[in-house]
Amino acid sequence: MRDYRQKLADLQRQYAELSATLTPEHYKVQRVQAQIDALKSEMQKEHGNVLTGLRNSYAAALRARAIADGSYANQEKIVEDQSGKAIHYDTLKRDVDSNGVFMK
Numbered sequence: 001m002r003d004y005r006q007k008l009a010d011l012q013r014q015y016a017e018l019s020a021t022l023t024p025e026h027y028k029v030q031r032v033q034a035q036i037d038a039l040k041s042e043m044q045k046e047h048g049n050v051l052t053g054l055r056n057s058y059a060a061a062l063r064a065r066a067i068a069d070g071s072y073a074n075q076e077k078i079v080e081d082q083s084g085k086a087i088h089y090d091t092l093k094r095d096v097d098s099n100g101v102f103m104k
Contacts, residue, residue: 001050004043011036 015032022029 001043001046004039004046008036008039008043011039 011032015029015036018026018029018032024030024033
């Protein structure tokens with residue numbers, strides 16, 4: 001975009017110089033104006049492309065975040081289940097140890 005702005009400034013300077021001595025209908029003035037118009041159109045298109053790229057990157061980041069959140073929730077559930085099983089195992093082990101019951 002910096003290059004576009006520099007080029008646009010140069011064209012606008014040329015247009016101002018030509019407009020000082022020539023009429024707007026003169027072919028040189030019209031040629032520079034056409035270049036300015038084309039460059040502005042390119043700048044708008046590039047701006048749109050940048051915005052589209054940013055939107056796509058943001059959407060991809062949101063999807064990645066949703067996947068990460070889902071994975072975290074799944075892992076959290078697994079840990080909770082394993083913790084519950086460990087507590088149950090410890091309770092049974094204490095019962096066996098305190099009652100002197102041996103399982104075969």
